[in-house]
Amino acid sequence: MEALEMYTVDDRSDVYTEELKLNLGPQHPSTHGVLRVELSMDGEIITASRCDIGYLHRCAEKIGENVTYLQYTPYTDRMDYLASMNNNLAWSLTVEKLLGVEAPERAQWLRMICAELNRIASHLIAFGTYGIDIGANTPFFYAFRERESIMALLERPSGARMLYNYIQPGGLRRDVDENWVTDVLAFCDDFEKRWAEYNTLLSNNRIFIGRTANIGVIPQDVVYACGATGPVMRGSGIKWDLRRDVPYLKPYEEVDFDVPVGEGTHGTLGDCWDRYWVRMREMMESIRIIRQGCAALPGGEVMEKVMKKMYKTPLTPEAGEAYMRCENPRGELGFYVVAEGGTSPIRCRARAPSFCNLSLLDSLLPGTMIADAVAIIGSLDIVLGEVDR
Amino acid sequence: MNEQQLHDKLRATGLGGIGELESSARDPFVVVEASVLLEVMAFLRDDSETAMEMLHNVTAVQRETGFDVVYHLCSYSRHHSLTLKVIVAQPEGEAGDWEPAVPSVASVYPSANWHEREQWDLLGVRFNDHPDFRRIILPEEWIGHPLRKDYVYPSTFGEIPLELDAIPLYERDENDPPKPSEPRPAGTPLTQPPSEYSTRPDAGGRAPAPEKKGES
Amino acid sequence: MGLLNNTLPDNKLVGAVDTAVGWGRKSSVWPMTFGIACCAIEMMAVFAATFDLDRFGAGIPRATPRQSDLIIVPGTVNAKMAVRVRRLYDQMAEPRYVIAMGACVCGGGPYVKWGYNTVKGVHKIIPVDIFVPGCPPRPEALMDGILKLREKIGREAVFARRNEANTQMNAKYDAVS
Numbered sequence: 001m002e003a004l005e006m007y008t009v010d011d012r013s014d015v016y017t018e019e020l021k022l023n024l025g026p027q028h029p030s031t032h033g034v035l036r037v038e039l040s041m042d043g044e045i046i047t048a049s050r051c052d053i054g055y056l057h058r059c060a061e062k063i064g065e066n067v068t069y070l071q072y073t074p075y076t077d078r079m080d081y082l083a084s085m086n087n088n089l090a091w092s093l094t095v096e097k098l099l100g101v102e103a104p105e106r107a108q109w110l111r112m113i114c115a116e117l118n119r120i121a122s123h124l125i126a127f128g129t130y131g132i133d134i135g136a137n138t139p140f141f142y143a144f145r146e147r148e149s150i151m152a153l154l155e156r157p158s159g160a161r162m163l164y165n166y167i168q169p170g171g172l173r174r175d176v177d178e179n180w181v182t183d184v185l186a187f188c189d190d191f192e193k194r195w196a197e198y199n200t201l202l203s204n205n206r207i208f209i210g211r212t213a214n215i216g217v218i219p220q221d222v223v224y225a226c227g228a229t230g231p232v233m234r235g236s237g238i239k240w241d242l243r244r245d246v247p248y249l250k251p252y253e254e255v256d257f258d259v260p261v262g263e264g265t266h267g268t269l270g271d272c273w274d275r276y277w278v279r280m281r282e283m284m285e286s287i288r289i290i291r292q293g294c295a296a297l298p299g300g301e302v303m304e305k306v307m308k309k310m311y312k313t314p315l316t317p318e319a320g321e322a323y324m325r326c327e328n329p330r331g332e333l334g335f336y337v338v339a340e341g342g343t344s345p346i347r348c349r350a351r352a353p354s355f356c357n358l359s360l361l362d363s364l365l366p367g368t369m370i371a372d373a374v375a376i377i378g379s380l381d382i383v384l385g386e387v388d389r
Numbered sequence: 390m391n392e393q394q395l396h397d398k399l400r401a402t403g404l405g406g407i408g409e410l411e412s413s414a415r416d417p418f419v420v421v422e423a424s425v426l427l428e429v430m431a432f433l434r435d436d437s438e439t440a441m442e443m444l445h446n447v448t449a450v451q452r453e454t455g456f457d458v459v460y461h462l463c464s465y466s467r468h469h470s471l472t473l474k475v476i477v478a479q480p481e482g483e484a485g486d487w488e489p490a491v492p493s494v495a496s497v498y499p500s501a502n503w504h505e506r507e508q509w510d511l512l513g514v515r516f517n518d519h520p521d522f523r524r525i526i527l528p529e530e531w532i533g534h535p536l537r538k539d540y541v542y543p544s545t546f547g548e549i550p551l552e553l554d555a556i557p558l559y560e561r562d563e564n565d566p567p568k569p570s571e572p573r574p575a576g577t578p579l580t581q582p583p584s585e586y587s588t589r590p591d592a593g594g595r596a597p598a599p600e601k602k603g604e605s
Numbered sequence: 606m607g608l609l610n611n612t613l614p615d616n617k618l619v620g621a622v623d624t625a626v627g628w629g630r631k632s633s634v635w636p637m638t639f640g641i642a643c644c645a646i647e648m649m650a651v652f653a654a655t656f657d658l659d660r661f662g663a664g665i666p667r668a669t670p671r672q673s674d675l676i677i678v679p680g681t682v683n684a685k686m687a688v689r690v691r692r693l694y695d696q697m698a699e700p701r702y703v704i705a706m707g708a709c710v711c712g713g714g715p716y717v718k719w720g721y722n723t724v725k726g727v728h729k730i731i732p733v734d735i736f737v738p739g740c741p742p743r744p745e746a747l748m749d750g751i752l753k754l755r756e757k758i759g760r761e762a763v764f765a766r767r768n769e770a771n772t773q774m775n776a777k778y779d780a781v782s
Binding site for chain 2: 684687688712713717721722723724725726728729730731732743764
């Protein structure tokens, strides 16, 4: 009898539902790695979510306290493995700030070109995998085709396909070959045509817009409160880019580029489509920067002579601390290094952009449909290697 | 505003416990007493001239005398930043597993939530009145805080072997279980000590390379 | 094939049937969609246009362990993840194969000394068929690993009696799981 009453209490609902716990991940194709989210579901509506991270914790901060400053560069590669150049750059700038040296001018320009090339490669992965998350398989193959050309370009000076270890404290490991700049410019010409293809494929696709517009809207105060940076911040309409506002490399002051921000083209300002579109336009801005960089590339050394001498023994900066922020494809990467005079720091903290962007998720998911959860996670574009370090 | 003006502004609020500005450091910082930390943070966030919208980073640093908790604040509308430090000295006679405690700033800046959980997880610094205080990266059953200088590396986690020379799970003989390994001294890494050819700092550093000809 | 597994005598007829079954098995090795770390990106590159793993019949990544024959472990396995890797492996149906991709899963890699929670090689958790070293391995290396795995599958005895060492190894693992 009791069961019957339960069904007849409310005339409007003819189906009895109860809360369902759903585990998303750690092995799930659309969590971009090994993220686990515990979802409480009411039918198809998410009522609560709890992120569980740490499935890729690789002790990077402990390692930083035990190896020398130069030996730590390859470990920064493996934090955000989609944007290794940018991570190398941030670490090198931090150590240079500790040592009080500066890279030679040619090295700075080459650093900028390499970092921007890697930014395009990283955004291409975001574009391709986001398509798969939403249900469009084709963009993935297009994105990887262009990414292979970038990897071939970066492999020539560094010798590695993905984890370059190319930018080092004091400059670059070696100079690029003589045809490299020509090939980079050829890639830029090619890429502009491809970019137009992507937009016909995905960006202006009605189904894609229907799946992403008005979904996962992040208001500006939440962006500040949760510490989100990068395309997530700019997608909500905040015009801030460290490259423009606090230039950490000299060439960024001299080149001319825009900072794309979300405009709410297809829905509310700060939705998934805005974040996606910010990334797409950032690729074109990077192409602009690379073109100007290649035109203005000065000659000279790529490694400070002082540093070359320093490398004969492990680097020993004076006691002190340095905090350096860099604009990575995913947001602001900060390294905080505390030295006490030895060959390795006593604390080596990485403020990972993905870590802060992901902390938004728990407040973003409740109230949305389960299918939109995948779109929202994809639009944050996290790399779990960086979230867990 | 530069750091000096920010510091003057902080001093003008009349809150006690705000130290001098260390302007000789690469990133000038202000040492703040833990008792006024929340008021200082709230002031920096709400004042229209300081307008620190974002808490960029929270770090705990273990030193010989105790712990530093470092807060990096940024203003996106005013283009300036400030570093705050809370120094917790280790009381005399406390053992190595002493857990320092500072107030949590998650009520002022929600972004501190995950950062503070991470510092607790890896360094064992307590943040009082935190909304959701538990480990974030390591499993709940993990013992110890690995970034402590005297951390002892575990050889297993549950039945998962963590040593290089451990016997694989599927090759174990149930009649002859592996003997528990001897406890290691504090801070010892998991594997063998470095060889004499190693360039690791604990191997005495790299031997100086021979001077090449033609290089200044 | 249940009851008949490795029970028939090792003669020419059974050998011919084994070869045919092995050819069928090796030509459709379906891997699982399973990415952990950096190596997963190179694994994705292998599936994508330039390298195109579909040429070897292994180009359809399956999202669930129950439908897949091959688990490529691409990236560092730590203490928290090891339990999950083990469970994923246990959920796969026989015959199942494992490729350890990258230095971390082959023996610790760069995290071997100071990694307090990394498992020094995934072979401590699950039995591995092919090791592909490199940090990360180039796509060609992974493709070579898959080709080697195809050879191995093709040689496997399905109905004929297996040799002694093979049987012992399997019995050991069956006892644990």
